[in-house]
Amino acid sequence: MTRPGLAACQVSASYGTQRVLDAVDLHIAPGETVGLHGPSGSGKSTMARLLALLHRPDGGHVSIDGTPVTGIRHQVPVAVRTRVAILFQSPRAATDPRLTLADLIAEPMRAIGTPPEQVRARTAELADTVGLTADLLTRRPHAVSDGQLQRACLARSLVHRPGYLLCDEATAMLDASTQAHVAAVVGEFQRRHDAGVLVISHDAALLARWADRVVELP
Template identity: 55%
Template sequence: MLRVREITVRYGRRTVLDRLSFELPPGGVLGLGGPSGCGKSTLARVLAMMLRPAAGSLSVDGVEVRGWRQRAPRGLRTRVALLYQQPRLAVDPKLRLSEIIGEPLAAAGRPDRERVAALAGEVGLTGDLLTRRPHEVSDGQLQRACLARALTLEPGYLICDEMTTMLDASTQAHLVAVVNAYRDSTGAGVLAISHDQVLLDRWADSRAELSGAGSPPGTPSPSPAPRWRS
């Protein structure tokens, strides 16, 4: 269980998330909607242990997170994987797609070409694409590589932050199918963040929404923080 309790996040004087609590169980897909600026991506970064909240707690399978970013134990960090909205901002432009997919394995000191090739095939990348760099492939192909990278270490929870934005319908459907197949085979929990209500209706087992969007982070005047609504 991925459990959030009373999480509060602030950017300067603005409270972005205010005492947010919810649970993401293994094996399910929770859809999260809400207007732009309401804190969905901020929440994703907290869940991935990339952003330390001002208050509250996060626990993964009963273990409370006490360190953030590189201070979080590797075993805990790898239990949660984050798939970003903009793949070009999430990769090293100098790496080939095969290297992007294999990054987590290389960081863990156990490179595995066979696993990289298998994952590439699952997400629909052909062998010739694996030798290319990000500027040589489409957004959809790069996002496929990012999904493969997110699944490399078999996380127990997958946070999909607008992963299908600006992708064509066939690529969207394929990525969702890959995530669903992974969930079915491993029992992983999935948080599907999207502004696409039709996608969430079709994909999610249950739905929630962040409401109360305000001005963007860094705006001097405070605005009401979003609340969780089921």
């Protein structure tokens, strides 16, 4: 019987001669929130990139709902790669400064040829979900705060209603009220869609509040 969930199965990863992960297992079940904790350099962000199909492991593999995934990025079929979404720590590093917030949210839909009327409707729906007003949607990243830009990134990550959402230190650069809002939006999405969530953080207290269980990386 296949086990539903997003899983890293004995994955290893290196940067040059530096081994970052060595035969590590991690499993996120549908509807579960898993915390990933560890010191800087322990491989937390690398694990997120492996699970998001952005980085190829040196060994082991990633599986989605029991099926191993071969390839990364656009080597993976759309229906498979859109099952996983990632929200990064720095919204400015994760966005194209030339795009408006509306275009940032719409970008994943346009990339797979979604009809324009559906793009507009879904963009407006998600902007409302994350608390972005219409005037903010016409602005570019330099004209909004980090919190507003991270809300747009969150909306973008939810575009395809992923089965699994990876939050890589996603609230670390935000003020307390925006942190709470992002967590609330993620929680509501999780409840409505039975999504599995991985929360990566240095903050053990945050993980204790948010996660169902916490995995430690040495």
